[in-house]
Amino acid sequence: MGEKKILFPKIKGLLHGGDYNPEQWLDRPDILEEDIPMMKKAGINCVTLGVFSWSVCEPVEGEYHFDWLEKVMDDLYEAGIYTVLSTPSGARPAWLDEKYPEAMRVNKQGLRARHGVRHNHCMSSPIYREKAAAIDHALAKRFGKHPGLVLWHLSNEMGGECYCPLCVKKFQEYLWEKFDHDIEKLNHAWWTTFWSHRYNGFEQVEPPFANGEGSIMGLNLEWKRFTTRNTLDFMEGELAVLKEAAPGIPATTNFMMLYNGLDYREFAPRLDLVSWDCYPRFHNDGETFRDTMLDNAFQHGVMRSLKKGQPYLMMESAPGLVNWHPYNKLQRPGVHRLAGMQAVASGSDSVQYFQWRKSRGSFEQYHGAVVDHLGTDDTRIFQEAAGLGSLLKKLAPVSGTVVRARTALLFDWDNRWAIADSKALGEQSKKYERVCMDIWREFAGLGVEMDIVGSDSPLEDYDVVAAPMLYLLKPGVGKSLTEFTERGGQLLATYFTGYVDENLLCFLGGFPGEGLKELFGVVSEEIDTLYPSDRNSVRFEDGREWEVREYAERLRVSDARVLARYTADFYQGEPAVTCREAGKGRAYYVAARCAAASMRELFEELLKRAGIPLRPLPASVEYHVREGGGARYEFYLNHSEEAAAVKDVHGLELVGDRYVDGELTLGKYGVAVICRGSGLEQGPEEKGLEQGPEEKGLEQDPEEKGLEQGPEEKGLEQDPEEKGLEQCPEEKRLEQGSEEIKG
Numbered sequence: 122m123g124e125k126k127i128l129f130p131k132i133k134g135l136l137h138g139g140d141y142n143p144e145q146w147l148d149r150p151d152i153l154e155e156d157i158p159m160m161k162k163a164g165i166n167c168v169t170l171g172v173f174s175w176s177v178c179e180p181v182e183g184e185y186h187f188d189w190l191e192k193v194m195d196d197l198y199e200a201g202i203y204t205v206l207s208t209p210s211g212a213r214p215a216w217l218d219e220k221y222p223e224a225m226r227v228n229k230q231g232l233r234a235r236h237g238v239r240h241n242h243c244m245s246s247p248i249y250r251e252k253a254a255a256i257d258h259a260l261a262k263r264f265g266k267h268p269g270l271v272l273w274h275l276s277n278e279m280g281g282e283c284y285c286p287l288c289v290k291k292f293q294e295y296l297w298e299k300f301d302h303d304i305e306k307l308n309h310a311w312w313t314t315f316w317s318h319r320y321n322g323f324e325q326v327e328p329p330f331a332n333g334e335g336s337i338m339g340l341n342l343e344w345k346r347f348t349t350r351n352t353l354d355f356m357e358g359e360l361a362v363l364k365e366a367a368p369g370i371p372a373t374t375n376f377m378m379l380y381n382g383l384d385y386r387e388f389a390p391r392l393d394l395v396s397w398d399c400y401p402r403f404h405n406d407g408e409t410f411r412d413t414m415l416d417n418a419f420q421h422g423v424m425r426s427l428k429k430g431q432p433y434l435m436m437e438s439a440p441g442l443v444n445w446h447p448y449n450k451l452q453r454p455g456v457h458r459l460a461g462m463q464a465v466a467s468g469s470d471s472v473q474y475f476q477w478r479k480s481r482g483s484f485e486q487y488h489g490a491v492v493d494h495l496g497t498d499d500t501r502i503f504q505e506a507a508g509l510g511s512l513l514k515k516l517a518p519v520s521g522t523v524v525r526a527r528t529a530l531l532f533d534w535d536n537r538w539a540i541a542d543s544k545a546l547g548e549q550s551k552k553y554e555r556v557c558m559d560i561w562r563e564f565a566g567l568g569v570e571m572d573i574v575g576s577d578s579p580l581e582d583y584d585v586v587a588a589p590m591l592y593l594l595k596p597g598v599g600k601s602l603t604e605f606t607e608r609g610g611q612l613l614a615t616y617f618t619g620y621v622d623e624n625l626l627c628f629l630g631g632f633p634g635e636g637l638k639e640l641f642g643v644v645s646e647e648i649d650t651l652y653p654s655d656r657n658s659v660r661f662e663d664g665r666e667w668e669v670r671e672y673a674e675r676l677r678v679s680d681a682r683v684l685a686r687y688t689a690d691f692y693q694g695e696p697a698v699t700c701r702e703a704g705k706g707r708a709y710y711v712a713a714r715c716a717a718a719s720m721r722e723l724f725e726e727l728l729k730r731a732g733i734p735l736r737p738l739p740a741s742v743e744y745h746v747r748e749g750g751g752a753r754y755e756f757y758l759n760h761s762e763e764a765a766a767v768k769d770v771h772g773l774e775l776v777g778d779r780y781v782d783g784e785l786t787l788g789k790y791g792v793a794v795i796c797r798g799s800g801l802e803q804g805p806e807e808k809g810l811e812q813g814p815e816e817k818g819l820e821q822d823p824e825e826k827g828l829e830q831g832p833e834e835k836g837l838e839q840d841p842e843e844k845g846l847e848q849c850p851e852e853k854r855l856e857q858g859s860e861e862i863k864g
């Protein structure tokens with residue numbers, strides 16, 4: 122089952138907390154005084170401080186005011202609440218913009234921003250970097266050794282692009298490096314002779330301004346890559362300051378769902394842990410609630426897979442509602458818990474919120490918070506958050522366990538950008554992300570966990586790999602997929618695979634390139650884009666048919682078995698689904714867009730060949746397994762308002778304190794966690810908490826007594842069926858060797 126990877130040895134459990142902005146309330150000590158007791162009631166053990174706090178921390182250039190922050194951190198710590206401390210670089214104070222307007226971002230139109238809003242500094246600006254580094258250094262010196270500090274939070278939701286002269290110059294230097302100082306290499310890679318776009322020197326290359334060059338696909342793609350690189354460079358500047366001034370504290374930055382603007386896979390290796398902000402549009406009128414949940418599960422899967430083998434954090438989520446969806450609908454009762462548990466089930470070691478207390482004024486005054494303007498703890502949202510808080514406390518032993526998968530979906534940011542920008546197919550129907558999500562969902566529906574990794578990620582851990590629409594092939598990917606298959610892997614690819622290299626030059630001599638036409642034994646000669654009303658289908662030998670929509674490739678088959686053929690149009694009877702045995706494995710090619718649901722039987726075949734067991738589930742149930750330190754936790758989440766029954770479930774169920782042996786019933790939005798362990802001796806559960814000096818606050822907090830004596834625990838102790846508990850290592854967790862994240 123592998124070792125546990127404990128992210129925060131001090132916390133010994135799952136994090137429950139969120140953004141806390143006491144700086145907005147410094148003139149209201151009466152309100153600040155209420156916060157900590159209320160946090161304890163809500164089971165909060167961790168908050169994020171300092172996000173957007175620059176103008177309070179440094180109201181005038183060079184004058185740092187941290188006393189308020191220290192007092193808050195001290196008080197929190199005394200109460201057993203830890204701090205994630207953010208650097209304030211996400212929004213600039215007015216004095217900075219007044220004095221250094223060159224730090225403000227220039228947009229695609231070439232227009233320099235004026236002072237205001239947030240997330241809009243120039244990533245290249247030396248003065249901005251200097252000012253951010255100075256305050257980061259001061260923060261690290263002052264708080265780096267604070268016993269309550271557990272994590273650095275770098276800036277906030279980094280994103281966007283800057284077209285200022287500095288960024289343009291950096292882009293040109295980046296290209297100069299990339300193309301070996303040789304403009305002819307760039308001209309060739311970008312095929313600039315087309316439309317007479319040849320460059321004589323790197324200084325002539327401009328980024329894709331709105332009124333400038335937008336017709337060179339290679340340039341557009343490279344600009345995206347550069348933006349990732351430059352943002353990363355900015356982040357690494359902040360990171361270096363913190364690591365040097367306060368070694369040993371791990372660092373993260375909060376990602377934004379499937380944000381298209383930055384390749385998060387480039388960020389992950391630089392961070393100690395991955396975290397993200399999760400804001401699904403619950404109860405929208407365009408899809409079912411289950412659809413929303415499953416697409417959200419996919420995003421959790423992306424985040425989980427960015428740093429495999431360790432938990433990640435859900436750094437933000439909305440208590441109740443957000444204020445920026447087109448319709449800010451209230452989350453229905455029970456959804457708070459379901460969504461929080463979806464994070465934990467997916468491998469998150471936290472449920473954190475934006476935000477603890479609603480701000481009184483300005484842009485986000487109506488965004489959901491644990492504490493509303495009403496200010497009391499008897500609100501529906503507070504109660505739901507507190508309920509989840511006590512559940513998370515109970516599930517403390519889950520922390521450090523991880524989700525492991527033997528199947529993988531290849532999903533690349535480069536490929537997203539390349540497909541979206543390609544002047545091919547149908548503008549409305551490319552839907553690369555949708556195709557990936559749908560395939561992932563089918564595997565999830567079969568009860569099979571699937572990592573979501575880059576096409577150039579190592580594939581040794583996997584037995585089944587799905588590579589839908591892998592249009593852009595990075596160098597070495599053809600070889601890696603061939604090796605994967607030949608050593609016994611089951612590989613599935615689709616139409617629109619292997620058309621272009623990393624610079625978006627088409628492969629000559631037949632798609633898919635890079636050795637893949639040999640691997641699949643097919644060449645794609647043409648791709649047909651269907652109008653929305655067009656239909657075709659593919660028919661298998663046994664008469665089964667899958668409907669075809671949107672895309673159909675015409676194949677030449679050189680060396681593969683034809684499994685299905687088109688039933689209509691001028692390519693009726695031509696091959697549409699093929700399979701080639703390659704070494705010990707198989708390479709399947711599906712040349713047309715068929716609904717993932719109809720391809721389910723093919724997925725089942727691949728899984729069976731790979732010896733991966735399926736987990737039959739009711740249609741509304743999401744399932745995940747976390748493992749580590751000798752224990753295994755099965756999570757069942759019911760997306761439906763109707764009850765659901767899962768068969769063949771055995772073990773101690775931690776949410777309802779019951780022993781299940783056979784059928785597990787889940788109520789409306791119900792969640793269950795089945796714990797199955799392997800004969801670890803029990804230890805006194807809270808021992809570590811009492812012993813650690815950092816835990817003083819916890820020890821003194823009468824509420825924590827509940828942890829030792831609470832009815833839930835008591836029930837477990839007294840339950841005769843609790844025998845199962847002896848095998849379940851939750852009591853043992855504090856003594857287990859924890860592997861701290863390396864700084």
Ligand code: GLA
Pocket residue numbers: 277278398400437443444475485488
């Ligand atoms: C983002 C930001 C937060 C807040 C929330 C609102 O995630 O990081 O500061 O604006 O959105 O949903």
Ligand code: ZN
Pocket residue numbers: 226227243244245246283284285286287288289
């Ligand atoms: Zn710039």
